[in-house]
Amino acid sequence: MPVTNPWLAGPSPTARLDRDRLQERILQLFSTQNMCVLATAGPGGPLATPVRYFHLDFTLMFTAVADSPKMRNLAADPRVSIGIFAPLVGQASSRGAQVFGRARVLHPGDPDFDHHWPAYRWQSDHVERSRSLDEPPAGPLVVVPAERIVYTEHWLRREGYAPRQFWRA
Template sequence: MIVTNPWLAGPSPTKRLERNRLEERILNLLSSQNMCVLATAGPDGPLATPVRFFHLDFTLVFTAKRSSPKMRNILADPRVSVGIFAPLVGQASSRGAQLFGSASLLDPDDEDFHRYWPVVRWQSDHVERSASLDDPPLGTIGVIPADRIVYTEHWLRKDGYAPRQFWRRQPQVS
């Protein structure tokens, strides 16, 4: 029997990637994908919503109307989970991340809004709607700084690393 990826057979390795290599792989995933599933908790239970995202390092940014169910849920309980994944062809191509953090909603008059707004790529949407690029659609943005990330990439097994890696935000040094 021909085996395409023999390194997938047997038990998974347990070796951990060095932090800088893990961060590079996570940032590669965030830079190469633009859709995620945002999970919030609301009065009717969990809500998992497909959302287009942008990122600034390990912070996700998205746009939505403040009145949307996901935004109302975030206002009530900011704890969120986000699933991001690359297209799957087979187990060897399995690559994704679960991001956990506390979301905040920022309006244009909030102090931090202009720190995150530049990563939002609104221009293509404006062109598609025949709107002027001179008039950016400043509205509420959601911001999710990752507290921890569970990163999965089965290709790591080929080099003897565990396919599931764990990242945590390091405490700020004063």
């Protein structure tokens, strides 16, 4: 029987990408997707929430309503896990990242807010909601600098690399 991707058969290679190549692949994933699943834990238990994100290098960011369940959870425990993945059409296309870090809630006037805010593309939301582009949102910006990333890409097997790669800040 013909096999579409014979390199997927058998044991996975164990070779590691060098740091520069791994970082390039992770940033390419971050730049080509815009939705993630944010996992938080709080007094009410675990919560996994789909959110639209933007990134500045290895820092992911999103906005949220200040009294939302995810924001209450972040106030109780800033540790998060974020899943980002490309559309899956088969094992060969399996590509994603698990990002681990600590969320920080930034407000206008905070120097870190001023550093990250220009990379947050709020304008498309305003256009979609018929809001003025002269009035940017005033809500908090949540930033998650990646501490650790588990990157998975099964296409790497074709090049002799392990499909699961590990990155640390």
